[in-house]
Amino acid sequence: MDRNAYTEFRPGTSPRPRFARHDGGATAVEFAFVAPVLCFMLLSLVELGMLGMMVSGLDNAVIEVARLIRTGQDTAPASAAAFKDQICTQMGGSYSDCINRLAVGVQRYSNFTDANAVVTAAPDGTYNKGAANDIMLVKVDYQWPLMTPFLATAFNRNGPMSVTLSSRLAFKNEPYQ
Numbered sequence: 148m149d150r151n152a153y154t155e156f157r158p159g160t161s162p163r164p165r166f167a168r169h170d171g172g173a174t175a176v177e178f179a180f181v182a183p184v185l186c187f188m189l190l191s192l193v194e195l196g197m198l199g200m201m202v203s204g205l206d207n208a209v210i211e212v213a214r215l216i217r218t219g220q221d222t223a224p225a226s227a228a229a230f231k232d233q234i235c236t237q238m239g240g241s242y243s244d245c246i247n248r249l250a251v252g253v254q255r256y257s258n259f260t261d262a263n264a265v266v267t268a269a270p271d272g273t274y275n276k277g278a279a280n281d282i283m284l285v286k287v288d289y290q291w292p293l294m295t296p297f298l299a300t301a302f303n304r305n306g307p308m309s310v311t312l313s314s315r316l317a318f319k320n321e322p323y324q
Contacts, residue, residue: 154186161290165277173241173251173265177218187260187295187297189309190243190294190295191295191297191298194295194298195298198310198312199238201312202236202314203288204239205234205238205287205289205312205314206314207237208233208234208235208236208237208238209285209287209314209316210316211234212224212230212234212235212237213233213285213316213318214318215233215282215317216253216276216283216285216320217283217318217319217321218303218321218323219279219320219321219323223276224274224276225253225273225276227253227273227274228254228276230251230253230274231246231249231251232246232259234249234287235249236252245289247288248290248291249288249289250269250270250272250287250288250289251270251272251274251285251286251287251288252271252272252273252274252276252284252285252286252287253271253273253274253276253283253284253285253286254273254275254283254284254286255276255277255282255283256279256281256282256283256284257282257295258282259282260316261282262282262284263281265284266284266286266292266315266317267305268286269286269288270286270287270288270308277320278320279320279321279322280319280320280321280322281319281320282317282318282319283317283318283319284315284316284317285314285315285316285318286313286315287313287314287315287319288311288312288313288314289311289312289313290307290309290310290311290312291310291311291312292309293309293310296308298310
């Protein structure tokens with residue numbers, strides 16, 4: 148076996164293996180450093196997209212079910228439990244998860260100023276669908292579990308890895324009947 152195949156001795160240089168001077172695997176090492184960050188960013192983008200879809204779905208479900216109250220239809224929910232049921236049916240997905248994560252409140256007010264004073268408060272489970280021409284405030288909160296911890300710092304959190312999605316709707320009941 149040739150002695151120069153592994154080491155090279157020159158005057159003034161230290162004997163090092165030849166593979167120590169090769170940079171053929173440098174790209175793989177650099178990718179190993181960058182890949183976790185890229186994967187994390189990709190998962191964060193996917194989760195932001197899912198979060199946006201859930202906010203849109205929650206808002207649309209609240210609007211659809213609240214319309215039944217606003218127009219005084221017979222199919223309007225008669226209790227907070229029925230209101231939650233109809234929202235979860237509109238949202239799709241896992242019904243049992245939706246029911247457990249959803250908090251609702253429907254309350255009647257004498258004017259929009261009074262409703263505006265409590266719009267940011269959490270739903271308290273009350274349900275009063277009012278009568279014709281009443282001012283109504285519908286408050287719905289949904290607890291959404293997060294996958295990536297980085298996003299948990301960017302939103303109003305309810306726990307270490309969940310965020311509260313809120314939907315609020317104020318309207319005046321139509322003069323039905």
